[in-house]
Amino acid sequence: MAENEELQAQSGDEIRLPDITYKPGCNKLDSFNWLNDFPGTAHDDEIIEIRFKNTRKGFFRNVNGLRLEIGDIVAVEASPGHDIGRVSMIGRLVKEQLKELKTYPSPDDLKKVYRKAKPVDIQKWEEAKKLEIPTMLRSRQISEELKLNMKIGDVEYQGDKTKAIFYYIADERVDFRQLIKVLADEFKVRIEMRQIGARQEAGRIGGIGSCGRELCCSTYITNFVSVTTTHAKYQELSLNPQKLAGQCSKLKCCLNFEFDCYVDAQRCFPSKDIPLETTDSIAYFQKMEVHKGIYWYSTDPHSTANLIAIPVQRVREIQTMNKKGIKADRLLVHDQSWDSAPVSEDLLENNNLSRFDPLPSANQHHRHSHKRKKRRFNDKRNK
Numbered sequence: 364m365a366e367n368e369e370l371q372a373q374s375g376d377e378i379r380l381p382d383i384t385y386k387p388g389c390n391k392l393d394s395f396n397w398l399n400d401f402p403g404t405a406h407d408d409e410i411i412e413i414r415f416k417n418t419r420k421g422f423f424r425n426v427n428g429l430r431l432e433i434g435d436i437v438a439v440e441a442s443p444g445h446d447i448g449r450v451s452m453i454g455r456l457v458k459e460q461l462k463e464l465k466t467y468p469s470p471d472d473l474k475k476v477y478r479k480a481k482p483v484d485i486q487k488w489e490e491a492k493k494l495e496i497p498t499m500l501r502s503r504q505i506s507e508e509l510k511l512n513m514k515i516g517d518v519e520y521q522g523d524k525t526k527a528i529f530y531y532i533a534d535e536r537v538d539f540r541q542l543i544k545v546l547a548d549e550f551k552v553r554i555e556m557r558q559i560g561a562r563q564e565a566g567r568i569g570g571i572g573s574c575g576r577e578l579c580c581s582t583y584i585t586n587f588v589s590v591t592t593t594h595a596k597y598q599e600l601s602l603n604p605q606k607l608a609g610q611c612s613k614l615k616c617c618l619n620f621e622f623d624c625y626v627d628a629q630r631c632f633p634s635k636d637i638p639l640e641t642t643d644s645i646a647y648f649q650k651m652e653v654h655k656g657i658y659w660y661s662t663d664p665h666s667t668a669n670l671i672a673i674p675v676q677r678v679r680e681i682q683t684m685n686k687k688g689i690k691a692d693r694l695l696v697h698d699q700s701w702d703s704a705p706v707s708e709d710l711l712e713n714n715n716l717s718r719f720d721p722l723p724s725a726n727q728h729h730r731h732s733h734k735r736k737k738r739r740f741n742d743k744r745n746k
Contacts (some may be wrong), residue, residue, distance in 0.1 A: 369398045375529035388394060390451070391418050391569060391581045396433065398455045403494055410458065410473065412452035416492075416519045417567040418581070420451065422461070425474040431479075438484055443553070447480055447522025464585075484522065491520035498550060502529060503708075505545055505675040513537045516564045526553040532564055565611035572609065579616055590614040628653050633679045635695045638664075641691045646671065658745065660694065671695070 392414075411431060414420050424437050431437065435450045449732060452460060480488070499518040506513055513533040520527050527550060531537075543554045559567070566580030580587070595607055595618060609615040630635075639646040641666060648661035649667050656675040661667055673694055681691045 379605075390414065391566070392420065392583065392585065394452055394456070394460070395453065396452065396456050398459070401455065403454050407454045407458075409470065410457050410461075410529060411450055411476065412457055412680060413437065413448035414451035415446065415448045417518070417569075418563075418585075419518070421448075422457070422468065422473055423476045424470050426475045427478070429476065429479065431476075436485060437486075438477045438480050438481040440477065441521055441523075441526070444523040444525045445477060447484055487524060488522045490533075491522060491524045492595075494524075495520055498527065501549065502546060505549070506542060509542055511537055511539060511542060513539070516559070518568050520552075522554065526555065528555045528557055530557050530559050530564070530567065532561060533558060560587070561611040562616070563612050565609065570610050572615075574617075579612065580611075584616060587616065589617055590616060590618050594622045595619040597622060597629065599653060625653055632656075632675055633682055635680055637685075639673075639678065639681045639694065640685050641692070644691075646673075646694060650678070 372576040386416040394412075395609045408425055408428075408431065410422055411425055412420055413423050421439075425431065427578050429706075430608045431450050431453060433450055433453060436447060437450060438445045438447055456672070462488070470500060495518045502515050502518065506515060511724075512535065515529055515531045518527055519530070527546075529546070539556055543556065547552045562580055565578060569581045570578050572578050591614070592602060592607075594614070595602060598618070598621065600607065600618075607614055607618070635658070638648070643723075644662045646662060648658060649661050649670060650659045651657060653661075655670045658675060659670045659672055661670050663669075671694055677695065681694070684691055
């Protein structure tokens with residue numbers, strides 16, 4: 364408290380706070396409170412979620428019964444000292460989030476929310492954030508001098524400037540005991556080292572993906588599922604590392620999104636490895652269109668020239684005939700034609716604004732026609 368009083372009385376000037384306006388939807392791993400309009404109870408605000416730098420979040424206990432809103436800056440318990448964060452989730456949605464994460468901590472295990480942040484706390488918090496980039500650059504130089512095979516990707520200071528968390532990436536185990544001593548002497552704070560993966564680092568840094576949208580690991584993905592080239596093979600994607608890799612240099616997480624759909628669609632498909640024998644030639648598989656149910660065959664196993672599109676049902680029929688020793692007369696039946704270009708339905712064909720107007724009734728039409736006839740009669744009479 365003495366330090367806070369000294370800051371408040373410093374040169375008798377008012378403390379100028381930076382712009383700390385909360386901007387919903389512009390934060391990493393942001394959540395929409397879809398239960399906001401539902402009535403709640405007093406116990407719903409017992410546990411709240413606090414957001415810190417980038418993707419670091421935590422659940423805390425509101426022991427003092429503070430009236431908190433999303434975006435409020437609060438001081439929470441830390442070890443040692445206190446930390447400053449922003450309220451990111453309150454109410455019944457917190458319990459739903461705990462169920463989704465499959466974590467059910469007891470209230471006694473959660474750390475406490477002390478108070479709403481004072482202007483002195485916010486000023487000290489902003490000063491700590493300004494030290495993070497210089498500290499990260501200097502720590503990288505120190506790790507290179509110590510010849511450690513690691514990369515320090517991010518640094519996060521605690522709100523009271525008594526502790527700093529260093530996030531690093533390493534392919535193998537690193538003995539950083541000497542590094543911690545040098546960093547503690549250099550920055551005069553308590554040092555904590557946390558190892559993260561390449562996907563976690565991409566989520567913390569953020570960026571724009573090849574699809575033009577913000578990275579999924581920065582917006583909503585918290586559990587990273589392993590991705591292999593099998594996911595690309597099932598979806599008939601080109602095994603090009605430059606196209607399949609994301610900004611983390613790993614396979615893109617979005618390869619998992621539609622993988623189950625492609626697996627389910629191909630369960631009833633015939634084998635691709637069996638060539639189709641006809642009386643004229645032998646056709647070899649080249650590629651397929653999963654959701655259209657089409658196999659593409661060519662007479663040359665090493666060339667994609669003169670491709671023929673064959674429906675899956677026809678492929679199954681020819682394979683059944685070949686197993687019985689019968690060769691098909693032709694690959695396609697006369698009724699089947701796949702050469703025509705697909706015609707998409709024009710959703711804006713009937714885009715007239717009057718299409719929603721009610722149709723005039725028969726009596727209304729008759730009444731208007733009677734008025735027109737009467738008007739014509741009067742015009743002739745006046746002449």
